[in-house]
Amino acid sequence: MDKPSYNPLSPAELAVIESKGTEPPFTGEYDDFYEKGVYVCRRCNAELYRSDDKFDAHCGWPAFDREIPGAVNRLPDPDGQRIEIECASCGGHLGHVFLGEGFTATNARHCVNSLSMRFVAAEPRVPGA
Numbered sequence: 001m002d003k004p005s006y007n008p009l010s011p012a013e014l015a016v017i018e019s020k021g022t023e024p025p026f027t028g029e030y031d032d033f034y035e036k037g038v039y040v041c042r043r044c045n046a047e048l049y050r051s052d053d054k055f056d057a058h059c060g061w062p063a064f065d066r067e068i069p070g071a072v073n074r075l076p077d078p079d080g081q082r083i084e085i086e087c088a089s090c091g092g093h094l095g096h097v098f099l100g101e102g103f104t105a106t107n108a109r110h111c112v113n114s115l116s117m118r119f120v121a122a123e124p125r126v127p128g129a
Helices: 011-017
Strands: 036-040 047-050 072-076 083-087 092-100 108-112 118-119
Touching: 036 083, 047 108
Parallel strands: none
Antiparallel strands: 036 047, 036 118, 072 083, 083 092, 092 108
16 A cells, blocks of 8 residues: 655654654744634645634744544544543644633633644635626
């Protein structure tokens, strides 16, 4: 069986996505970023999160209160303390989800590494279309 073709990744991206690493807090390109669009998996381009679901949790990583339905798998983290989140399409490590913190109405915070995602800007609206 052929291995799926994925996007080429930098060493830092590989360390996070394939080796389940974590980028240092407050260093990711999407931590303090609030443009309109969709965040996709950096490895396979699957849509993961919408910008409308992003919020500032002051945690040092991009935070979302919900994923695109079916886009993210939740797994027990080996440390037994957290819930790992991964891309449902390719299994790439995204980060962790924390529940019960009360930041938003969903009571969930998806804490995602910027290195795991790529942002795709929303199409600009064409006047009269």
